[in-house]
Amino acid sequence: MLERIQASLTALPPAEQRVGKLVLADARKFVNLPISEIADRSHVSKPTVVRFCRSMGYDGLSDFKLKLAGTVSEGVPFIHRSVDSDDKISDVLVKVIDNSVAAFLRYRNDASTHALERAVEVLEAAWKAERRIEFYGVGNSGIVAQDAQHKFFRLGVNAIAYSDGHMQVMSASLRKPGDVVVVISNSGRTRDLMDAADIARRHGATVIVITASGSPLASVGNIHLTADHPENYDRYSPMTSRLLHLMIIDVLATALALRIGADQLQPLLKDMKSNLHSRRYA
Incomplete structure (x- = not known):
């Protein structure tokens, strides 16, 4: 988190930079400072303190402090x-x-809880309206998309995954307002995914992108769920990034399941398990 603040500092307005420098000077002390003292020490207004936190991708000062406390306490x-x-x-x-x-x-x-909250809200709205939720990915990300389809369709969601570029573009062309398209990419630079995301958005679908910050794909979606982790692709294929994407899908699926509620899900999952029971050895 501190590395992220340091890297973003020069891109912030001067007033927000002063708040960032206060954080970097002593993160442990910053966690315990009230907003009035933060503003005084940074020579900024209280709203500027909040704007700095939001510029960093957090909901506000409380959310920022919570994540910062976790970083500095665990080390x-x-x-x-x-x-x-x-x-x-x-x-x-x-x-x-x-x-x-x-x-x-x-x-x-x-992680930005605000972005995750927005993503869950649009997924819930699509489920309630019985709209389509589609997952796009290629290569390793295509496997993550297939896993996402498996998790979501078990919740009774109208979900499907595509890993073929032509199918993604064709399906994106059929999307309508209320539909959701989740695009997964480690590099955020795959042309087919960029094209499909742009087409889906132009047709009114809400596009959620799970990809690296600063990538071209990150700016295409309506909602960006940042997934940053460096890997040496010349020496081995993506490993940690794939696990990170799977974990983000797990967070979204679990949050949506909680929104749907146990009363509705438990009978569905119980019936599904019963129907699968006969296909297993005793």
Whole structure:
């Protein structure tokens, strides 16, 4: 989180920069400061303090402080340890797990709950209106899209996934207002996904993008769920980023399930489980 503030500092207005510098000077102390003292020390107004927090992707000062407290209290570093050709199995085990755990903890501390809330709201609206929810991805992200379809259709949602570029463009052309398209991409630079997202949005669908910040795809969607994690693609295929995308899908599916409610879901899932029971060995 502190790295993110440091990287964004020069892009902020001068007044918000002063708030950011106060955070970086002593993050632990900042967590316990009231908004009036933050404003006084930064020589800005109270609304500017709130604007700074929102510029960083948080709902406000309380949300910002909550995530900042988690970062500084746990002291969890952003670890990325590349797998080397001469690594032993024990080294590979530790590195892969460390990368995944660090990425999950960083996402937990940095994720914009406001963006997630908006995403869940439009997914719930689509479910209530019995509209279509589609998941697009290619390569590794195509597998994540298939997993998303599996999770959402079990909730009684009209969901489907496409990993073929032509099918994505054709289906995006058929979208209407009320439909939702979730586009998943690690690089955020795949032409087919960019085209499909743009087409779906022009036809009135709400487009949620799960991708890296600063990528071309990030600016195409109505809602951007940031998923940042560096990986060396020359040496091995995306691993942690795929797990991060799967985890974000899990968050969305779980939140939607809670909105739908146990009274409606439990009979549906119980009947589904009963129908599958006969297909298993005793």
